[in-house]
Amino acid sequence: MSMIAAFYSGKSILITGATGFMGKVLMEKLFRTSPDLKVIYILVRPKAGQTTQQRVFQILNSKLFEKVKEVCPNVHEKIRAIYADLNQNDFAISKEDMQELLSCTNIVFHCAATVRFDDHLRHAVQLNVTATQQLLLMASQMPKLEAFIHISTAFSNCNLKHIDEVIYPCPVEPKKIIDSMEWLDDAIIDEITPKLIGDRPNTYTYTKALGEMVVQQESGNLNIAIIRPSIVGATWQEPFPGWVDNLNGPSGLIIAAGKGFLRAIRATPMAVADLIPVDTVVNLTLAVGWYTAVHRPKSTLIYHCTSGNLNPCNWGKMGFQVLATFEKIPFERAFRRPYADFTTNTITTQYWNAVSHRAPAIIYDFYLRLTGRKPRMTKVMNRLLRTVSMLEYFVNRSWEWSTYNTEMLMSELSPEDQRVFNFDVRQLNWLEYIENYVLGVKKYLLKEDMAGIPEAKQHLKRLRNIHYLFNTALFLIAWRLLIARSQMARNVWFFIVSFCYKFLSYFRASSTLKV
Ligand SMILES: CCCCCCCCCCCCCCCCCCCCCC(=O)SCCNC(=O)CCNC(=O)[C@H](O)C(C)(C)COP(=O)(O)OP(=O)(O)OC[C@H]1O[C@@H](n2cnc3c(N)ncnc32)[C@H](O)[C@@H]1OP(=O)(O)O
Numbered sequence: 141m142s143m144i145a146a147f148y149s150g151k152s153i154l155i156t157g158a159t160g161f162m163g164k165v166l167m168e169k170l171f172r173t174s175p176d177l178k179v180i181y182i183l184v185r186p187k188a189g190q191t192t193q194q195r196v197f198q199i200l201n202s203k204l205f206e207k208v209k210e211v212c213p214n215v216h217e218k219i220r221a222i223y224a225d226l227n228q229n230d231f232a233i234s235k236e237d238m239q240e241l242l243s244c245t246n247i248v249f250h251c252a253a254t255v256r257f258d259d260h261l262r263h264a265v266q267l268n269v270t271a272t273q274q275l276l277l278m279a280s281q282m283p284k285l286e287a288f289i290h291i292s293t294a295f296s297n298c299n300l301k302h303i304d305e306v307i308y309p310c311p312v313e314p315k316k317i318i319d320s321m322e323w324l325d326d327a328i329i330d331e332i333t334p335k336l337i338g339d340r341p342n343t344y345t346y347t348k349a350l351g352e353m354v355v356q357q358e359s360g361n362l363n364i365a366i367i368r369p370s371i372v373g374a375t376w377q378e379p380f381p382g383w384v385d386n387l388n389g390p391s392g393l394i395i396a397a398g399k400g401f402l403r404a405i406r407a408t409p410m411a412v413a414d415l416i417p418v419d420t421v422v423n424l425t426l427a428v429g430w431y432t433a434v435h436r437p438k439s440t441l442i443y444h445c446t447s448g449n450l451n452p453c454n455w456g457k458m459g460f461q462v463l464a465t466f467e468k469i470p471f472e473r474a475f476r477r478p479y480a481d482f483t484t485n486t487i488t489t490q491y492w493n494a495v496s497h498r499a500p501a502i503i504y505d506f507y508l509r510l511t512g513r514k515p516r517m518t519k520v521m522n523r524l525l526r527t528v529s530m531l532e533y534f535v536n537r538s539w540e541w542s543t544y545n546t547e548m549l550m551s552e553l554s555p556e557d558q559r560v561f562n563f564d565v566r567q568l569n570w571l572e573y574i575e576n577y578v579l580g581v582k583k584y585l586l587k588e589d590m591a592g593i594p595e596a597k598q599h600l601k602r603l604r605n606i607h608y609l610f611n612t613a614l615f616l617i618a619w620r621l622l623i624a625r626s627q628m629a630r631n632v633w634f635f636i637v638s639f640c641y642k643f644l645s646y647f648r649a650s651s652t653l654k655v
């Protein structure tokens with residue numbers, strides 16, 4: 141019997157960010173392994189024209205939850221969606237709901253965050269810092285609370301090369317930042333943002349670091365732990381391999397590369413690609429919840445959930461495997477044939493961006509215009525290149541994260557828990573994982589049917605032929621222009637033509653002789 145699964149039975153659990161990538165997998169695993177849990181409260185806001193109830197209904201009816209429905213048929217009754225907006229005071233939770241949350245909650249998993257790299261500092265502070273502070277205040281009023289688990293990121297201190305499982309202070313106190321956001325106007329915030337974030341690349345990593353400081357400062361008597369995952373990718377094993385439902389991290393780039401939009405990137409092939417499957421993160425999170433509640437460590441423990449030091453893979457190997465998978469499982473209606481060139485040189489990057497990205501987009505838009513359609517490819521390409529430029533920071537550096545606490549926790553688990561809540565990345569086979577990831581992107585993100593693979597392969601063949609034709613035509617035009625302008629080019633051309641003629645005449649003469 142799994143001790144962790146047994147621990148969550150009968151418990152009331154509060155999850156923020158349950159509608160997000162990680163939150164969904166967390167809920168799924170909880171219901172599947174502890175179907176006897178009492179209730180999962182989730183803080184949800186209405187979005188994209190859907191009410192909170194409709195959003196929950198959609199999640200529970202998704203493929204991700206198919207296995208859960210077999211193990212826990214009354215899952216609908218065990219999930220309690222509470223209307224909440226983490227940007228509002230008291231999260232805009234009604235008095236009755238708040239009362240219920242405060243009096244019943246046993247465990248809190250705080251996953252909600254804005255993960256956008258370019259978010260305005262005011263918004264990023266509100267969600268990643270102020271909301272964390274408010275949630276801790278709520279937690280301090282929960283008499284039955286056993287553990288509060290905060291999800292941060294391994295990149296909260298990405299300005300350092302070696303990162304230990306400790307909280308590193310930021311120069312300006314989070315409380316001062318929170319206060320200043322209330323009275324500074326947007327223009328001034330824009331001006332001071334680069335100074336505040338310092339040597340971090342974006343507001344996301346900076347506010348996640350501030351969030352950790354808030355957790356440390358407001359922890360009081362609470363039993364708290366912080367988890368720092370690196371780049372979270374598709375599921376490795378559970379509930380099935382390759383599940384992914386958003387474009388963050390590598391998923392968006394896999395689509396861009398598979399559809400032939402992105403063919404080169406400024407990336408260091410030997411830099412460590414610290415990817416971690418989402419189910420691994422969730423298994424560690426649940427194990428940490430159990431350990432924190434049962435063993436009550438004296439201080440706030442931080443757990444790095446990374447792969448680089450235990451089972452490293454680099455971007456070069458990953459890119460190669462992604463491309464190899466496109467050969468077997470191509471995406472439908474590709475714009476160009478998939479290709480990946482990793483370069484560390486800024487000038488080469490600009491060259492590739494002009495020749496391999498912008499020029500084809502301009503040509504395609506010209507074709508759309510000619511055929512009476514609205515041009516759109518240049519716009520798509522500009523957005524893609526902007527996205528890529530934001531991710532570049534992470535694919536040109538390697539970090540070392542120490543994992544003492546994570547390894548300690550692994551050794552504390554029973555063999556059964558090590559199996560059911562496996563977070564040992566040493567067992568991960570990267571080639572298999574990446575292949576399943578690409579397949580998952582095709583199936584669950586692009587919603588493409590596997591029956592369309594032969595047609596997709598045909599389409600790629602057509603693109604190859606168009607590519608050859610285009611290059612030949614381009615060469616002939618360039619050559620023709622050169623001949624018209626240069627005597628030397630004409631001489632070379634006549635030399636080649638007369639050489640070919642002589643060769644053919646000789647060949648014809650010798651074959652006639654044989655007959
Ligand atoms: C030759 C190449 C070959 C390659 C071969 C293959 C692959 C192997 C190599 C792979 C290397 C991987 C490196 C990963 C490093 C990750 C490091 C993470 C570290 C931290 C981890 C964390 O701790 S935390 C989670 C990470 N947090 C994000 O990862 C959010 C990012 N994101 C945003 O910060 C916003 O997204 C941003 C961008 C501002 C746009 O913002 P924006 O306002 O312009 O607009 P939107 O977000 O609405 O998106 C507008 C359009 O961009 C599309 N799109 C959105 N994201 C996209 C994306 N990642 N890749 C592509 N396309 C994306 C979307 O589909 C829309 O397309 P459309 O217009 O057609 O609908």
Ligand SMILES: NC(=O)C1=CN([C@@H]2O[C@H](COP(=O)(O)OP(=O)(O)OC[C@H]3O[C@@H](n4cnc5c(N)ncnc54)[C@H](OP(=O)(O)O)[C@@H]3O)[C@@H](O)[C@H]2O)C=CC1
Pocket residue numbers: 156157158159160161162163183184185187224225226227250251252253254255267291292293294348368369370371372373386388389
């Ligand atoms: N994905 C990754 O690569 C990594 C993620 N992390 C961390 O893991 C955690 C989860 O990330 P992930 O699941 O990928 O992120 P997602 O963007 O998929 O999910 C974010 C969640 O936060 C919720 N949320 C955002 N704003 C509000 C709001 N105002 N009120 C209520 N809920 C809100 C979202 O709700 P809604 O659906 O309504 O928008 C969503 O449920 C985050 O703390 C992130 O920093 C750490 C390392 C890597």
